[in-house]
Amino acid sequence: MTLxxxxxxAFCVLLFAGIGIVHAQPPKYSNDFMYIGVGxxxxxxxxxxxxTTNDLTAGYWNPAGLVKIxxxxxxxFMHNEYFAGIAKFDYAGVAxxxxxxxxxxxxxxxxxxxxxxxxxxxxxxxxGSVNYDNVKSFSxxxxxxxxxxxxxxxxxxxxxxxxxxxxxxxxxxxKSWGFGVDIxxxxxxxxxxxxxxxxxxxxxxNAWSFSFSEKEKQIxxxxxxxxxxxxxxxxxxxxxLGVAYSKMFKDKIEVTAALDWELTTxxxxxxxxxxxxxxxxxxxxVQLGLxxxxxxxxxxxxxxxxxxSKGKKTFTVQPNIGVGLRFKNFxxxxxxxxxxxxASESQFSHVxxxxxxxxxxxxxxxxxxxxxxxxxxxxxSEQSVAPVTPEPVAxxxxxxxx
Numbered sequence: 449m450t451l452x453x454x455x456x457x458a459f460c461v462l463l464f465a466g467i468g469i470v471h472a473q474p475p476k477y478s479n480d481f482m483y484i485g486v487g488x489x490x491x492x493x494x495x496x497x498x499x500t501t502n503d504l505t506a507g508y509w510n511p512a513g514l515v516k517i518x519x520x521x522x523x524x525f526m527h528n529e530y531f532a533g534i535a536k537f538d539y540a541g542v543a544x545x546x547x548x549x550x551x552x553x554x555x556x557x558x559x560x561x562x563x564x565x566x567x568x569x570x571x572x573x574x575x576g577s578v579n580y581d582n583v584k585s586f587s588x589x590x591x592x593x594x595x596x597x598x599x600x601x602x603x604x605x606x607x608x609x610x611x612x613x614x615x616x617x618x619x620x621x622x623k624s625w626g627f628g629v630d631i632x633x634x635x636x637x638x639x640x641x642x643x644x645x646x647x648x649x650x651x652x653x654n655a656w657s658f659s660f661s662e663k664e665k666q667i668x669x670x671x672x673x674x675x676x677x678x679x680x681x682x683x684x685x686x687x688x689l690g691v692a693y694s695k696m697f698k699d700k701i702e703v704t705a706a707l708d709w710e711l712t713t714x715x716x717x718x719x720x721x722x723x724x725x726x727x728x729x730x731x732x733x734v735q736l737g738l739x740x741x742x743x744x745x746x747x748x749x750x751x752x753x754x755x756x757s758k759g760k761k762t763f764t765v766q767p768n769i770g771v772g773l774r775f776k777n778f779x780x781x782x783x784x785x786x787x788x789x790x791a792s793e794s795q796f797s798h799v800x801x802x803x804x805x806x807x808x809x810x811x812x813x814x815x816x817x818x819x820x821x822x823x824x825x826x827x828x829s830e831q832s833v834a835p836v837t838p839e840p841v842a843x844x845x846x847x848x849x850x
Contacts, residue, residue, distance in 0.1 A: 478681050478684075479614055479626070479652060482558075486509075486526055486539045487505040487509075487524070487526065487782065488526065489743075489745070489772055491768060492769060492770015492783075493706060494733040494766075495731050495749055496747055497509050497510075498643035498690030499692040499706060501513040502516035503524065504523075504542065504543035504554050504803070505541065506608075507594050507608075510632035510645045511608025512598050512607050512634040513632070513643070514552035514596060514608055515545060518777045518805065519777050519807050520806060521544055521807075522543045522803060522804065522806070523805075523806075524541045525801065526538070526801035536562075539801075540558075541556035541594075542554065543555075551600075552596075552599075553596065554596040554597075554598075555595055557594075559589055559592075562587065565586055565588060567583060567619070588617070589617050593615075595611045597609055604636040609629060614627070614628065622658045622659070623656070623657060624657070626655065626683075628651070629652075630648065630649065631646050631649055632645040639695055640692070641693075643692075644690075646687050648686065649685050651685065654681045655680050683714075686712045687713075688709070688711075689711075690709075691708075692705065701737070702736070706731075706733045706734070707730065711726055712726065715727075717729075719752070720752075720763075729750075731749040742771075743774070745770035745772065748765050748768065750764075751763060766787065769785050770799075780803035782800070783798070785798060
């Protein structure tokens with residue numbers, strides 16, 4: 449094999465690994481970047497948040513939780529890096545609760561990508577010489593846009609749905625578009641909360657298209673690579689059920705414990721409970737809140753069977769810890785460390801996210817302005833601000849004539 453063929457074969461392997469070529473059967477881990485998770489608060493609890501999520505990240509975890517946002521508007525941002533900064537995951541979102549939190553809308557955006565990948569298909573000139581000027585870079589990116597709506601049905605019961613647009617792009621070689629829907633519900637009874645999310649209930653699909661020049665096709669053929677053709681892939685539904693218990697002590701200390709079960713339907717996975725058709729993975733999380741300002745979190749997830757150095761199967765688990773600060777309902781800063789002591793194969797260690805809440809001017813403030821204006825109006829003058837119904841005045845007692 450010539451140097452040209454070796455270089456081009458290595459490039460093609462990297463390219464096709466990033467694209468994720470699709471076959472007729474539903475592949476495992478399709479659109480898997482959509483399941484990384486968002487929000488350091490949630491990572492700190494081992495992602496056991498289906499029953500407790502109450503900020504704009506609920507549009508991702510359980511859209512029914514959007515009605516619990518305590519402000520009129522909320523923004524959130526998060527940035528993570530994988531594999532020593534080679535891959536980057538970014539998230540941003542905004543939410544709008546309406547009508548005293550009876551309704552809520554949210555828009556979330558996420559991107560997982562690898563940038564500045566060298567394209568070596570034309571590294572070797574026709575005369576066999578190496579020409580580094582021909583090397584150009586490209587990016588492989590996965591994008592997700594989530595539009596969510598939630599509504600309170602009856603007190604303590606809310607439902608929601610999230611419409612997802614998925615876009616994948618690998619330079620100018622390949623791209624796909626897809627669409628899917630998540631639904632969720634939350635119910636609270638006393639100190640208990642129950643949450644249910646069904647992701648990809650419509651079997652999210654991606655339609656792939658590929659574009660190669662004639663020269664690139666020749667190089668692919670010379671390096672024994674199959675030229676991909678337009679195709680589709682689907683992401684099968686997964687069900688997430690969560691139960692949580694929260695207790696407040698003297699309005700100063702709040703304790704929350706949560707347990708989630710995730711059931712996937714795309715075949716056997718490396719999880720705690722797995723069969724040929726479905727797999728189940730538990731998540732456990734706890735949170736301690738102090739004075740509604742400072743929060744300590746911990747959780748375990750990612751239960752897997754691994755082979756140790758002696759070739760024996762062992763169970764591994766991913767422990768997580770986190771802290772959070774809340775300044776009233778205005779600013780939230782959260783941090784999570786997701787791979788304590790290298791106890792698992794976690795892909796990243798540090799997660800930092802921030803939320804900002806904005807309260808519009810309340811009716812109370814408007815009323816104060818109107819009342820202040822009313823007090824300055826001279827007696828006997830007319831008001832044009834709003835009609836006022838006069839209160840009945842008792843007649844003054846008359847002096848008796850003796």
